[in-house]
Amino acid sequence: MTFKQILIIIFLILIVLISKTQGQEPSSTKKQDFPFYLSYNNHSWAFPFNSIFRLNPQYPGLTTGIEINYRVRSKSKLFQTFELGGFLNQASGNALYFNSNLAFRYSFVPAIHFDIGLGLGAFNSYRINDIYRLTESGNYISIKDRGVSALSNNLFLSLGYNLSTAFNKELTLYVRYQWIASGAYWDLTTIRPSGLLHIGIRTSLRKN
């Protein structure tokens, strides 16, 4: 299955899920509760849905973000994420990224929900070795690595379990597979592919 086909399927799923929520009870009128999330992730240089569960070697990273709700219904939610993250990869290079995703959450049963999101962002890659640049005089100079910035596309799929009842606090445990395609890379692949497997928690910034 090509990446294009995968994207089309994800879009179709998103449309079907959104349309399914049309018959549900009206949007909640409660104020934004600004869900905040933090996850540990393992990075792989991988194409979408390849090596999803690759955990060896470990290339650790952290991602944090907030969610802005656009429409909240009893079983579903349309929201936007704003997230900042990074990973350390001593094989293919480190990176910092900032993404914003339009996402949809659907609860199959009260405690379990599924998220799907698509978005854009900025991806800054850092090398693991010293770098040098050729000068006009024909010599090479050592330069500080400020990273290589590129626009990125990303998608994610999550499965979450709501622990609010057990902890008497808004708290969700989730696993997320995220794939980021950043530009400014090889002609061979045209993108730098990053697969991230997250395990994280989500809570609310607002007090109950």
Place this chain on the structure above:
Amino acid sequence: MRFYFKAFIVISILLCVTSSCQKEEYQTQLNGVCFLNSFDNPKHDSYQEILDEFSESGIVGLSVVLDKKGEESWFGTSGFSSVEENIEMNNCNIFQTASLAKSFIAVITLQLIEEGSLNITDDISQYLPQEILNLLPLFEGITIKNLLQQTSGLQDIFDLNFISDFMNDPSKIYSREELLGYVSKKELLNAPGEKHHYADTNYILLSLIIDRVEGDHIKAMDNRIIKPLNLDKTFYHSSSYPDFEELPQSYWDQYNSGEIENISMLQKRVSSYIMGSDGIIASPQNMVTFFKSVFEDDLLSDFSKEMILNEFVIEEEAFRMNNSYSHGFMVIESSDETWIGHAGNQLGTSCYVFYNLETEDCIGVFTNIGTFFFQEKQALIFSELWENLKLLIQ
């Protein structure tokens, strides 16, 4: 909501802004005197000017041999063998030569055919153990000739699946069997013999066939080519391989940003396990000697040479230097001349040696920068520099 949108835009712009800062500038200094120099050659200055022009265009270091029939060979270098230590490239440097190994393996295979140990039309299943054949999607109908001409239809091992595994764990050392595992589930691109498709898989299989027939293809390389031709600066998985003092540091520009990184360790690791299709470390002079010997000396019988020189298959991939492929040799054919040799391109190295069948001139180019991932950089070495050197040697 507008506030969040504005904040998102501002942070995105901040992240996108990059700049580099100058830390230290090294001064150029000479790295001793090498026993080879061509300062006496009347065309030295014009040759050197071209090399300097290309090293200043971003080829970190390069070493060139221009061997014109009836004249003394010209050896020239430009750029750096180590940008960290500011050491200039010199004529004593030896290089990773990537796919040039295919021509060596082809010569050994053709010698074995001449001796009757192999039959060029035999199926490879006659020479490979079942555990190797099980790794291939199909082996019936694939002959020795198909492997030599790369018309087996087998796909390349070094595809995106391999690159993905390699990028995640570059420390992993692969056996040839593990490498062949990357093609096991890939259908043949065409029926055997139908079409040429460049793939290292063919030459890794040939190295396994030589192992089966001759005992050890590494020893066969030594006994059949390196020793008879006195290639004293050619190494293939022997002695202190791949750690040699004369080996320059190797580099790549991972993001095509004009900023290079040293990837010597990575390259040495890769060349330590790719066999048959890659892995020879040699001096430019030795490589030119080998390619000239194939066509001018008795390394091969006239029958084998005729086969190499006449039985071409079309190379359809436009980004390659050659437009045809023979038995382990790339062929660049134009209306007025035919060059035959091989090119190589791997992490931290880009090189080629071509021999002109009409004039018997030979050109060898060796660099310590890998251009495999970028067409623009490939064009610089494999097209622009090549065209310039062809004009110079005329």
